[in-house]
Amino acid sequence: xxxxxxxxxxxxxxxxxxxxxxxxxxxxxxxxxxxxxxxxxxxxxxxxxxxxxxxxxxxxxxxxxxxxxxxxxxxxxxxxxxxxxxxxxxxxxxxxxxxxxxxxxxxxxxxxxxxxxxxxxxxxxxxxxxxxxxxxxxxxxxxxxxxxxxxxxxxxxxxxxxxxxxxxxxxxxxxxxxxxxxxxxxxxxxxxxxxxxxxxxxxxxxxxxxxxxxxxxxxxxxxxxxxxxxxxxxxxxxxxxxxxxxxxxxxxxxxxxxxxxxxxxxxxxxxxxxxxxxxxxxxxxxxxxxxxxxxx
Amino acid sequence: xxxxxxxxxxxxxxxxxxxxxxxxxxxxxxxxxxxxxxxxxxxxxxxxxxxxxxxxxxxxxxxxxxxxxxxxxxxxxxxxxxxxxxxxxxxxxxxxxxxxxxxxxxxxxxxxxxxxxxxxxxxxxxxxxxxxxxxxxxxxxxxxxxxxxxxxxxxxxxxxxxxxxxxxxxxxxxxxxxxxxxxxxxxxxxxxxxxxxxxxxxxxxxxxxxxxxxxxxxxxxxxxxxxxxxxxxxxxxxxxxxxxxxxxxxxxxxxxxxxxxxxxxxxxxxxxxxxxxxxxxxxxxxxxxxxxxxxxxxxxxxxxxxxxxxxxxx
Amino acid sequence: xxxxxxxxxxxxxxxxxxxxxxxxxxxxxxxxxxxxxxxxxxxxxxxxxxxxxxxxxxxxxxxxxxxxxxxxxxxxxxxxxxxxxxxxxxxxxxxxxxxxxxxxxxxxxxxxxxxxxxxxxxxxxxxxxxxxxxxxxxxxxxxxxxxxxxxxxxxxxxxxxxxxxxxxxxxxxxxxxxxxxxxxxxxxxxxxxxxxxxxxxxxxxxxxxxxxxxxxxxxxxxxxxxxxxxxxxxxxxxxxxxxxxxxxxxxxxxxxxxxxxxxxx
Numbered sequence: 001x002x003x004x005x006x007x008x009x010x011x012x013x014x015x016x017x018x019x020x021x022x023x024x025x026x027x028x029x030x031x032x033x034x035x036x037x038x039x040x041x042x043x044x045x046x047x048x049x050x051x052x053x054x055x056x057x058x059x060x061x062x063x064x065x066x067x068x069x070x071x072x073x074x075x076x077x078x079x080x081x082x083x084x085x086x087x088x089x090x091x092x093x094x095x096x097x098x099x100x101x102x103x104x105x106x107x108x109x110x111x112x113x114x115x116x117x118x119x120x121x122x123x124x125x126x127x128x129x130x131x132x133x134x135x136x137x138x139x140x141x142x143x144x145x146x147x148x149x150x151x152x153x154x155x156x157x158x159x160x161x162x163x164x165x166x167x168x169x170x171x172x173x174x175x176x177x178x179x180x181x182x183x184x185x186x187x188x189x190x191x192x193x194x195x196x197x198x199x200x201x202x203x204x205x206x207x208x209x210x211x212x213x214x215x216x217x218x219x220x221x222x223x224x225x226x227x228x229x230x231x232x233x234x235x236x237x238x239x240x241x242x243x244x245x246x247x248x249x250x251x252x253x254x255x256x257x258x259x260x261x262x263x264x265x266x267x268x269x270x271x272x273x274x275x276x277x278x279x280x281x282x283x284x285x286x287x288x289x290x291x292x293x294x295x296x
Numbered sequence: 297x298x299x300x301x302x303x304x305x306x307x308x309x310x311x312x313x314x315x316x317x318x319x320x321x322x323x324x325x326x327x328x329x330x331x332x333x334x335x336x337x338x339x340x341x342x343x344x345x346x347x348x349x350x351x352x353x354x355x356x357x358x359x360x361x362x363x364x365x366x367x368x369x370x371x372x373x374x375x376x377x378x379x380x381x382x383x384x385x386x387x388x389x390x391x392x393x394x395x396x397x398x399x400x401x402x403x404x405x406x407x408x409x410x411x412x413x414x415x416x417x418x419x420x421x422x423x424x425x426x427x428x429x430x431x432x433x434x435x436x437x438x439x440x441x442x443x444x445x446x447x448x449x450x451x452x453x454x455x456x457x458x459x460x461x462x463x464x465x466x467x468x469x470x471x472x473x474x475x476x477x478x479x480x481x482x483x484x485x486x487x488x489x490x491x492x493x494x495x496x497x498x499x500x501x502x503x504x505x506x507x508x509x510x511x512x513x514x515x516x517x518x519x520x521x522x523x524x525x526x527x528x529x530x531x532x533x534x535x536x537x538x539x540x541x542x543x544x545x546x547x548x549x550x551x552x553x554x555x556x557x558x559x560x561x562x563x564x565x566x567x568x569x570x571x572x573x574x575x576x577x578x579x580x581x582x583x584x585x586x587x588x589x590x591x592x593x594x595x596x597x598x599x600x601x602x603x604x605x606x607x608x609x610x
Numbered sequence: 611x612x613x614x615x616x617x618x619x620x621x622x623x624x625x626x627x628x629x630x631x632x633x634x635x636x637x638x639x640x641x642x643x644x645x646x647x648x649x650x651x652x653x654x655x656x657x658x659x660x661x662x663x664x665x666x667x668x669x670x671x672x673x674x675x676x677x678x679x680x681x682x683x684x685x686x687x688x689x690x691x692x693x694x695x696x697x698x699x700x701x702x703x704x705x706x707x708x709x710x711x712x713x714x715x716x717x718x719x720x721x722x723x724x725x726x727x728x729x730x731x732x733x734x735x736x737x738x739x740x741x742x743x744x745x746x747x748x749x750x751x752x753x754x755x756x757x758x759x760x761x762x763x764x765x766x767x768x769x770x771x772x773x774x775x776x777x778x779x780x781x782x783x784x785x786x787x788x789x790x791x792x793x794x795x796x797x798x799x800x801x802x803x804x805x806x807x808x809x810x811x812x813x814x815x816x817x818x819x820x821x822x823x824x825x826x827x828x829x830x831x832x833x834x835x836x837x838x839x840x841x842x843x844x845x846x847x848x849x850x851x852x853x854x855x856x857x858x859x860x861x862x863x864x865x866x867x868x869x870x871x872x873x874x875x
Contacts, residue, residue, distance in 0.1 A: 091593075103591065104588070104589055281403065482727075
């Protein structure tokens with residue numbers, strides 16, 4: 001009996017780990033999803049923004065002190081980058097499928113990642129958690145880093161805030177209407193450019209903040225931008241493009257699959273991820289919360 | 297200027313120049329040209345999907361990588377014969393294309409892009425983690441390949457010999473692609489790109505055609521992948537990964553989609569750029585990124601279209 | 611013999627019933643018109659016959675064969691051809707290639723990946739003949755995107771005929787045409803082979819009464835009346851259904867301007 005309880009306890013920790021990862025992933029995926037929903041732009045530079053957020057933590061809060069400063073800097077950086085990207089993408093959005101924007105955002109991701117590589121080299125960094133939450137707490141008899149609980153809480157709060165912002169406020173209604181029918185909103189005399197740039201900026205800032213939050217959990221290193229981008233893409237595919245709920249459910253699902261996969265079958269963790277995605281797409285070709293019209 | 301005889305003579309002239317290349321270039325450049333031909337095939341096969349059928353794939357390295365590994369595994373465990381490993385590589389690529397394509401062609405628009413990206417990355421992960429078979433992140437080192445079973449060393453061990461072998465393979469592969477795009481099947485693919493609904497209305501099973509295009513492109517990518525493994529005599533997970541797919545896509549866009557010859561030109565430009573840059577700066581990717589961005593704004597229809605336009609003006 | 615038979619065909623979206631249990635028989639060689647106000651469900655009905663929309667009830671028979679569950683492209687192969695409400699061609703291709711696309715499918719060579727398109731002489735010749743028959747022989751080399759509105763409709767019919775259909779569905783073919791183009795189009799439909807069955811949705815009542823041998827009136831998703839053009843024009847039921855407008859003749863004689871969209875889509 002004791003063996004079974006130990007097993008359950010061990011997995012409780014795994015589940016919590018998965019929750020923390022999933023929520024970090026949500027912060028990245030939600031921007032990707034909204035930017036696509038709004039502008040029909042798949043931003044392949046989104047992972048590079050996360051990477052820059054990670055390096056902000058490395059630079060400004062390597063020992064955990066100054067963590068809030070790092071968060072603020074990353075948020076501002078993300079807003080600026082997002083605004084800039086929105087302006088850059090605007091003239092080519094809607095042009096001939098997704099090829100040009102793929103190339104443009106891919107180019108941007110090369111540039112951003114390479115700038116990071118010039119500044120921080122190819123080392124592996126693991127910035128420490130802020131001192132106040134650097135200790136461990138006991139969860140179901142297992143030691144668990146307090147910082148990860150903080151990530152879970154902050155992640156949930158941000159998710160809730162994003163959800164409320166988009167589902168319950170006037171601004172959110174405007175954005176949702178723009179997702180559904182850009183032309184209609186424009187014909188109402190609303191300046192859709194402001195909406196588009198705003199969402200691009202906020203979505204990008206969330207990814208940068210995710211980079212800071214995730215830095216003490218993940219290792220900040222060259223190449224993690226690609227990995228994170230891929231995870232975010234899978235999340236968005238599973239959840240359905242343009243859906244906040246979808247991004248959250250998808251991210252939590254991926255977080256769990258990843259954590260459990262790594263704990264149970266480390267060799268095949270990648271397969272579990274793609275298997276989950278293939279399974280969802282077989283049943284629902286436009287993702288859990290997407291409509292086929294969006295997939296077109 | 298654009299007289300028919302020019303159009304007829306140009307390919308012959310290019311072919312003569314390519315055949316004479318070993319007398320014009322040093323070993324280092326000839327190796328690069330060999331690589332250009334191989335990546336030219338990869339890019340041209342991707343053009344069948346992107347330019348002709350209108351399917352943007354971000355995972356075209358899948359067939360390339362799978363075939364390179366099949367070539368490597370057969371060469372290290374069974375026999376390092378050039379044509380047999382080539383066959384094994386193409387067969388593996390077709391098989392993988394059939395399985396992944398059946399899923400991918402169900403998806404529309406950007407979902408197709410994401411699925412193909414995921415499949416390529418899956419192959420990358422498999423190559424990276426299945427160490428007993430693939431050598432993991434260390435990759436596999438391969439022996440010198442033989443053209444004829446039993447022959448020792450021989451033609452393919454030298455840079456010039458391998459170049460001619462690749463040139464023949466390239467001409468065959470490129471000619472096959474040319475035939476495919478000018479066939480009724482090729483026209484049907486263009487029809488799908490132009491107007492899928494209309495194709496269904498006149499009785500085309502569109503998904504079947506997409507799958508056939510996906511597998512044909514996969515087979516050609518596999519062909520290129522096997523050649524690349526034979527040239528480099530080394531395979532590593534990166535061959536199947538996102539970087540390779542992105543590079544191929546960039547070649548297509550730079551060269552001009554829907555032209556076949558453009559992507560081959562694109563392969564030349566990108567590889568030359570990469571080689572020139574990487575010997576001068578460590579941060580060559582930065583320049584490459586800037587080049588990508590510049591192309592989107594200043595050369596949106598690719599080199600082939602730009603050249604044609606200049607010719608038309610002149 | 612009926613080429614097309616609809617048995618209790620219906621489509622509902624949740625609680626919204628777009629088409630409600632329609633029974634309809636279209637005889638071979640008929641020029642059968644489907645009329646009704648916007649939102650009557652004409653386009654939904656068409657889409658169900660063509661295979662773009664799955665019915666939620668009832669059956670569709672082509673000849674004796676049940677095609678209710680066949681996909682769009684399978685129906686095209688069985689002989690259901692159509693022109694779209696909004697002109698729908700391969701704009702980037704030449705006029706000839708637009709027809710070749712359909713002919714090569716019909717001739718069974720579309721899967722051939724090796725011989726060039728030009729080497730399939732018989733396909734090009736048939737495509738050329740079709741263009742001549744539909745009055746577009748000198749436009750073969752032009753890009754389809756460069757055609758006038760009337761020419762586009764002609765080309766659409768050529769593409770549809772290239773599949774050698776038994777049943778041709780025309781969805782508001784003269785919408786947006788000038789009177790001259792419109793009467794040219796009427797002549798074109800009159801010149802179609804007599805054994806070909808044509809089902810046509812049209813708002814322009816002049817066209818309907820010139821062309822049709824049978825007329826069915828759809829109203830609020832139901833079949834209201836069916837008969838010869840004269841019967842339908844004089845039908846009390848039809849007039850009653852349109853009593854909302856002062857004069858029933860209005861509906862028949864002057865189609866509302868810009869009435870090219872069917873509200874039931």
